[in-house]
Amino acid sequence: MPSTQRFSALDSFRGLAALAIVVCHLPLLLADGEPGQFVDSAVYVQFFFVLSGFVLFHANGARLGTPAAFGRFLTARGFRILPVHLCLLGLILLLGDTRPDAESASALLANLLLLQAWLPTADDLSLNPAAWTLSLGFYFSLFFGLALLALPRGRSAAFLLLAALALGGLLSGFDDLHASLLLGAVGFFLGAMLYPLQQSLRLLPLSQRAFTILEVTVLALLGLILDSSYLYRELYATLVFALLLLIFTFEGGLLSRLLRHRLPLTLGRWAFALYLSHLVLFMALAELLPLLPQPDVPWRDPLQATAAVLVAIALSALLHRYIERPGMALGQRLLAPRSGTAQAGNASEASG
Template sequence: MASVQRFTTLDSFRGFFALLVVFYHLHVVGAFIEMAFFRRADILLNFFFVLSGFVLAHSYGLKPRFSFRRFVISRVFRLYPLHLTMLLVFILFELVRWAAYKKGFTLNNVPFTGLFDPSEILPNLLLLQAWTTLTETMSFNYPSWSISIEFYIYMLFGGLCLLSLRSRFLLFACMAVIAFTMIFTGNEPLVWRAMLGLSCFFAGNITYLVYLLIRDRFVPVRWLMTVLEVVTLSIGYWMVMNDFENRSPIASVTFCGLVLLFAFEAGWVSTFLKTGVFRLLGKLSYSIYMTHAALLFCLSTVFIVAQKLTGRDMAPMIDGQRFMDTGSHLGNNVFVVVVTLVAIGLAALAHTYIELKGVEWGKRAAGPARSKAATSHVIAGTLEPQIDRAA
């Protein structure tokens, strides 16, 4: 069996960025997460799409014997168990709010209206909510909009993997170029989130091909790679903090460079990102991303109820956004730290009892893989060993 290559540093990035998404959605008066960097971290979602494309190309893109059936089963059982669980949790929240509403206790708005209208349940079940202008993209468990985009891009990717190795990567490149061209020229035939996903994901596929082409021809020098890692992160920080024309697609291309560089794991920054805490965040990244909105919903509800009972302004509306306020600057910052730890703990439970169980069920549903000798593939005229990795 070929050894399994794991991109540990990239996993750590995914976990760290998932935590930044939590901070982006959490609003606490005067806390450190209200700094400009955290308020502008939404651009980091482009990174998730690029990294997904890179990882899926690594796991499946170069398999000469690609099974579309096994791929679909793998993706469904990888994403759906936690997605369905969180959708049910939010429906339960609405039922509780409805019971409170019937007793004259209103929280924010009327239950089962707007983003929580019952008509939005079916699109969420089918992961279609982010693909059309007829549905509410941010309905129910709002972070799942990106899973909605990724799921059907996965299906498109799987269909292309039925072609020959050269044909599939040629089409990956065509998809990325066409999507980026449409975004830059403003001629987007799909909703912008779908165009964002398509451009970033297939650019991630090509980034992996570039990685393969230079991997065995490039001898990393530690100090130089460290400098490049710092420079790349600095560019990424600058893009988060500044507004300019075509910021999103340019950031996407930059993230391709970041993924390519850190895939080599050759600098001191990479070494730091392979330490225990970051590895844990990487392992829990999907669960952190999918469960944090429910946690924040519960906390916000507690603050709203406390405000009604005490008369203190503990859940103020600021610029149309609901904030939480313990009443002191120190208390608010400590509260953010506690919420972060709770979010990680909740994600650990979801990862163990839902996410991993789903992966296990998927393996059972797919059945045993066909027994075959180690395969090889041809890239640019050279023979490379086939490497598999569960995404």
């Protein structure tokens, strides 16, 4: 399977996960929103971590064998995520940060270095709250690349060890690190472990009906987990996300065929910008809406919610076209003279 192949069904799931997170955050705009819905968004973020580990191995597993290749990999990752991140940070600063100067400067520096989710004294939700996943994901990518570079024959064992250590820390209540860090590490390195397994099963002789049954079953299982209140709900969801990813990589069932249609694929392309920008938009709207006339009609909140989601999607389309894609293209141009290929940048787009 060539490393340039895209898993279309997974691209669509990435868009659906981003949309689900946007919907979870709508209570920020609604007068009678339930605070618990805000917290529920964390479970969908786990899909991003699992997907990133899988796709990064798919795109780079055969190429990260030298320090120069490792440098190109990190450069491509930087140009993949930083343009939109920095653009939104600039917008937040333009809109105004009302905290004391020292606190504001510290938060800005942590966000610029993507360290806000790692430093014990930093607020991982400072400035753009959604960017905490970038903070984790970028350094997970760093550890991932180092593992591929240092252990060309023991990659799966290294990822298994990293996932097991993170899981052990999470289950033991290790509180020197945020639980989200450990949970994210479990998802990311579990996703990386899945790629060799998927490759060994890629010729699985199952019919379309059998794949459809598997697809429906794993989605039903995911629905049960998401609708539960288990103590380790996010961890169980991470395991089911991994199973979902593995099944849908084969794209052998009817649901996979639906996910390859233009609408979900387009949403998948905008998913990174949608996820990263929607909270900035919602925070701005939360300041603006009280200043506007509020019609006293029963459907006011649903109307505002629908309008907010549509505006968030439109903003993500603009960010993808005018910030995200040009940033990746710049990274490819910088890498091309040294690598002779733009695959690193293209592959990075799929990882999100």
